[in-house]
C-alpha cells in the first residue's frame with residue numbers, strides 16, 4: 001500500500017479504493033474520499049461534521065488538544081497583547097500584517113464606510129420595542145443588499161473587497177443603533193477621528209447632552225474582546241456563511257445567515273447564557289447544587305461557557321479574557337463583583353470534578369466575555385451582537401477565501417435516508 005493513501009475496502013464486494021492523504025501545515029491530515037461514491041457507490045456518514053474537514057483554509061488554525069489558536073500563523077496571545085482590532089482584520093483578510101502605509105489606507109477606507117444609508121435607519125422602526133437585538137441584526141444586515149447594490153458582483157475581486165470593507169465598517173454602527181433604538185435614545189453618528197473601537201464605544205454610549213468620557217482600559221478591554229472573537233475557523237456560523245456563499249449569494253445575505261447561526265446558545269448565544277446562569281446561581285454557596293444539575297442527564301441545563309467541539313484543553317481565549325476581565329474590574333473598582341467570584345469558584349470546582357475532567361470540558365471564550373461586556377455597561381441582550389460585530393471579519397475573510405477558489409462548487413451534503421419506502425398515493429376516502 002502507498003504510504004500516502006488509506007485503502008478503503010467494501011467487504012461486501014471486495015472492491016477497494018486508495019484515498020490520498022492530504023497534509024496541512026499543522027494539525028491532523030485528512031483523507032480525500034471524494035471518489036468514494038463513484039468508485040464504491042458509498043458516502044461517508046458524519047452527523048454534525050465531527051470528523052469532516054469541509055474545506056482547505058489558510059486563515060486560522062486551532063490545536064484543540066494543546067489549546068493553541070493562530071490567526072494566519074500568529075499566536076492569539078501575541079495579537080491580543082500587541083495588535084489592534086483593525087490590524088487583526090487586515091491580517092485575516094489579506095494574510096499578512098500591514099505596513100504602516102497599508103494600515104493607514106485600510107483605516108481610511110473603513111472610516112469612509114461607517115455611515116449607514118438613512119433608508120436603512122428607517123428599517124429599524126419596523127421592529128417592536130422589545131425585539132431581541134440579534135433578530136434586528138439578522139434583519140438589518142440581510143437588508144444591506146438592497147442598499148448597497150453598486151458592489152454586488154461577487155465575481156469581481158474589487159466588489160468583494162468593497163463588501164468586506166462595508167461590512168466591517170458598518171457593523172458597529174448597526175449594532176450601536178440597535179442598542180440606542182431599544183433603550184429609546186437618539187442614534188449617535190460615527191466619528192471618523194476616533195479609532196475603530198473608540199468610535200464603537202462613542203456610538204454605543206454617547207448622548208447629545210455631554211461628551212462621552214473614554215476610559216482607556218475599558219476601550220482596550222473591548223478591543224481585546226473583539227480580537228479574540230475575530231475568527232475561529234470552520235465553526236457553525238462560518239460554515240453557514242461558506243455554504244450560503246457557495247451558492248453565489250450576496251455577501252450581506254451570507255453574513256446574515258452567519259449571524260442567525262451565531263445566535264444559538266450552543267454557539268455565540270452562550271455569552272448571554274453564562275450571565276443568566278451566574279445570576280441563577282446567585283451565591284458561591286449554591287455552586288455544588290448546580291454542578292450536580294449540570295452533570296445530570298435528565299436535567300436540560302449545562303454549564304454554559306464550558307466545553308468545546310475542538311478544544312479538549314483550556315481555550316486560549318478564555319485565559320486571556322479572564323485576565324482582561326480581572327484587570328477591567330479592578331480598574332472600574334468592581335473587583336469584588338459577586339458574579340466574577342461565582343465564575344472563578346465555578347471554574348475551580350468544575351476543573352476538579354471527575355465528570356468535567358473525563359470529558360475534557362474546560363472554560364471557553366464565553367465563560368468570561370460576558371463579564372467584560374457587563375462591566376462595560378453593555379446590556380445582556382446585546383452580548384451576542386458584540387460577538388457578531390467581532391466575528392464579521394472572520395466570516396468575510398473566509399467568504400473571500402472561498403470565492404477565490406478557482407473551481408468553487410456549491411456545498412451540498414448528502415444524507416442517509418431512513419424514511420418510508422416508495423409507495424403509491426392513496427385517495428383521501430381510502431385512507432384509514
Ligand code: CMC
Pocket residue numbers: 235265266267268269270294295301302303304305306307308309310359361364365366
Ligand atoms: N455542561 C455539562 N456537560 C457537558 C457540557 C457542558 N457545558 N458540554 C459538554 N458536556 C458533556 C455532554 O453531555 C457529553 O456527555 P456524554 O458523553 O456523557 O454524553 C460530553 O460532554 C460531550 O459533549 P457534546 O455535546 O457531545 O460535545 P459537542 O462538541 O457536541 O458540544 C458544545 C460542544 C460547545 C456545544 C457543548 O460543550 C456545550 O453545549 N457547551 C455549553 C455551551 C457553550 O458554552 N457554548 C459556547 C461554545 S464556544 C464559543 C462558540 O462556539 O461560539
